[in-house]
Amino acid sequence: MNQDIVIDITDLNKWYGHFHVLKHINLKVQKGERIVICGPSGSGKSTLIRCINRLEEHQQGSIVVEGTELTTNLKNINDIRKNVGMVFQGFNLFPHLTILENLTLAPTWVRQLPEEKAKKMAMEFLARVHIDSQAHKFPGQLSGGQQQRAAIARALCMNPRIMLFDEPTSALDPEMIKEVLDVMTELAEEGMTMICVTHEMGFARTVADRVIFMDAGEIIEEAPPEDFFTHPTFDRTQLFLNQIRTQSI
Amino acid sequence: MNPAAAQKINIFIPRPNEAPPLDTAGPIGWIRQNLFNGKGNSLLTILALLFLLKTVPALLSWALFKATWVSGAACDATREGACWAFVVEKFRILMVGIYPSPHLWRPAVSFGLLATVVILTLFRLVSARTLAFLWFSLPLPLFWIINGGMGLAHVDQSLWGGLMLSMGLAVVGILFSLPLGILLALGRRSRMASVKALSIGIIELIRGVPLITILFMASVMLPLFLPKGVNINNLLRVQIGVILFSSAYIAEVIRGGLQAIPPGQMEAAVSTGLTHWQATRLVVLPQALRHVIPSIIGRCVALFKDTSLVIIVGLLDFLGMIKASTQDPEWLGYEAEAYVFCALVYWIICFSISRYGRSIEKNNAW
Numbered sequence: 001m002n003q004d005i006v007i008d009i010t011d012l013n014k015w016y017g018h019f020h021v022l023k024h025i026n027l028k029v030q031k032g033e034r035i036v037i038c039g040p041s042g043s044g045k046s047t048l049i050r051c052i053n054r055l056e057e058h059q060q061g062s063i064v065v066e067g068t069e070l071t072t073n074l075k076n077i078n079d080i081r082k083n084v085g086m087v088f089q090g091f092n093l094f095p096h097l098t099i100l101e102n103l104t105l106a107p108t109w110v111r112q113l114p115e116e117k118a119k120k121m122a123m124e125f126l127a128r129v130h131i132d133s134q135a136h137k138f139p140g141q142l143s144g145g146q147q148q149r150a151a152i153a154r155a156l157c158m159n160p161r162i163m164l165f166d167e168p169t170s171a172l173d174p175e176m177i178k179e180v181l182d183v184m185t186e187l188a189e190e191g192m193t194m195i196c197v198t199h200e201m202g203f204a205r206t207v208a209d210r211v212i213f214m215d216a217g218e219i220i221e222e223a224p225p226e227d228f229f230t231h232p233t234f235d236r237t238q239l240f241l242n243q244i245r246t247q248s249i
Numbered sequence: 250m251n252p253a254a255a256q257k258i259n260i261f262i263p264r265p266n267e268a269p270p271l272d273t274a275g276p277i278g279w280i281r282q283n284l285f286n287g288k289g290n291s292l293l294t295i296l297a298l299l300f301l302l303k304t305v306p307a308l309l310s311w312a313l314f315k316a317t318w319v320s321g322a323a324c325d326a327t328r329e330g331a332c333w334a335f336v337v338e339k340f341r342i343l344m345v346g347i348y349p350s351p352h353l354w355r356p357a358v359s360f361g362l363l364a365t366v367v368i369l370t371l372f373r374l375v376s377a378r379t380l381a382f383l384w385f386s387l388p389l390p391l392f393w394i395i396n397g398g399m400g401l402a403h404v405d406q407s408l409w410g411g412l413m414l415s416m417g418l419a420v421v422g423i424l425f426s427l428p429l430g431i432l433l434a435l436g437r438r439s440r441m442a443s444v445k446a447l448s449i450g451i452i453e454l455i456r457g458v459p460l461i462t463i464l465f466m467a468s469v470m471l472p473l474f475l476p477k478g479v480n481i482n483n484l485l486r487v488q489i490g491v492i493l494f495s496s497a498y499i500a501e502v503i504r505g506g507l508q509a510i511p512p513g514q515m516e517a518a519v520s521t522g523l524t525h526w527q528a529t530r531l532v533v534l535p536q537a538l539r540h541v542i543p544s545i546i547g548r549c550v551a552l553f554k555d556t557s558l559v560i561i562v563g564l565l566d567f568l569g570m571i572k573a574s575t576q577d578p579e580w581l582g583y584e585a586e587a588y589v590f591c592a593l594v595y596w597i598i599c600f601s602i603s604r605y606g607r608s609i610e611k612n613n614a615w
Contacts, residue, residue: 055516074524082522092517096536105531106521151517158521 346410
């Protein structure tokens with residue numbers, strides 16, 4: 001049982017200066033689990049998942065990813081990042097490289113894969129996210145949805161065992177949200193461990209094993225989607241769900 | 250479908266394109282809009298035309314129509330036009346200084362090499378990677394050919410001068426200050442406080458003093474700091490001064506480019522497992538450099554002109570040779586010709602570099 005826990009966060013605290021962003025966070029993620037984190041803006045949800053691959057440094061508590069604790073040890077940080085993929089709200093593709101080069105950069109430099117092999121693998125992942133025809137274009141020539149799918153493929157090229165999604169659809173036009181969510185759903189069906197910060201409640205309902213609601217730096221509610229959406233135990237959660245429902249109408 | 254609803258559909262037919270009104274298009278439209286679009290602008294246009302009418306014909310008459318090209322009596326007789334024979338006579342000294350005659354082919358070959366690389370650059374005949382390699386390997390053969398050694402007779406550096414010296418100082422200055430500037434810029438953004446402080450110290454110290462001061466320091470002070478027995482010649486000391494001066498400015502230009510790259514680029518790069526240094530080298534720096542190429546080319550122009558200051562530490566570069574040639578007792582009184590020629594050469598070179606910079610800016614590619 002304990003061996004299956006791939007992310008173990010214990011009593012995590014983080015401050016920006018004097019501002020207490022994350023307050024006593026405890027979270028255990030099992031292998032293959034799909035977790036959706038939601039909450040109002042400024043609740044600390046992005047900061048939390050950015051702590052998992054050390055894009056943000058925490059000041060108290062511990063984060064253990066696949067048995068390795070995140071400390072100031074740069075080698076550990078790098079080892080964890082090799083196995084934890086991340087997808088960003090703003091795609092963050094490298095504009096000076098083609099889509100294919102975006103995908104092969106890390107495998108060739110970090111995994112020391114031969115160029116031909118890296119290209120072959122990259123093309124396979126691009127086919128999986130249905131944009132293999134765009135491989136030789138530059139990111140600026142692609143639509144937002146295509147860029148985000150390329151960013152997902154870029155993360156997958158490192159064969160990560162865990163994927164972090166930081167509001168992957170928030171910067172997209174409504175028509176493009178679906179194509180990205182479809183790719184994420186396929187990924188979930190393959191058994192990838194996923195932590196996803198999103199406001200897409202439909203995605204949370206169908207894909208998530210667990211939905212986490214955060215506000216003011218704390219985890220307020222943590223439940224399987226059917227319980228979370230039908231009878232949340234906190235008034236704050238209820239209020240948030242009501243607001244989201246009125247927005248989507 | 251409901252037939253009643255179908256009847257309500259109107260079919261949209263786009264209108265054909267019409268020609269624009271005559272006074273807004275074509276050359277007449279351009280003149281109206283840009284030169285005579287109001288009382289103030291019309292007045293300025295007329296004044297500018299009058300000014301050009303007053304100056305340009307007089308200048309052309311002096312420089313071309315009444316000018317003499319061969320030396321002799323014609324040159325001294327009227328003096329209504331320029332005597333370009335002076336420049337012809339002094340051409341060699343202006344270009345290469347007092348470089349010994351039997352070896353003149355060496356500056357010529359060097360110039361040929363430089364010109365070849367310049368042409369490859371201007372017409373984008375080879376890839377950017379090859380260009381970078383060519384430019385950065387260029388100083389070595391040039392130095393060998395001019396300086397001698399390894400089979401070639403040695404020509405002492407006190408004999409170098411003229412445009413050759415100006416170009417050498419500028420080209421070597423830029424090529425060495427570019428990597429140094431990149432290091433300083435990265436150092437200034439480093440999270441390591443000592444590296445950061447050192448970089449800021451160097452950059453601000455150099456930017457805080459005029460180039461003349463740095464050249465004096467390099468020429469006069471540097472030997473005092475060197476251990477006994479170590480002797481660097483004056484030209485090399487000056488070259489080091491030029492490189493340091495230029496690298497501080499280039500560092501600031503590159504820092505601007507680095508700041509324009511959103512932090513998400515670095516985050517995305519390190520999140521795929523690249524180290525901080527790999528991410529800087531492969532993701533952040535290439536983008537930053539692309540942003541600042543026009544400004545760096547601007548620095549090239551500035552540096553090329555700045556090398557004329559080496560005259561104050563006793564090196565006779567192009568401007569130095571111009572000045573020296575006007576002192577020749579056999580050719581007194583030709584300052585105008587000398588300095589007009591000097592200005593023209595500087596202008597041709599600098600304007601060409603600027604135009605190249607503009608074209609890069611436009612095409613976003615080199």
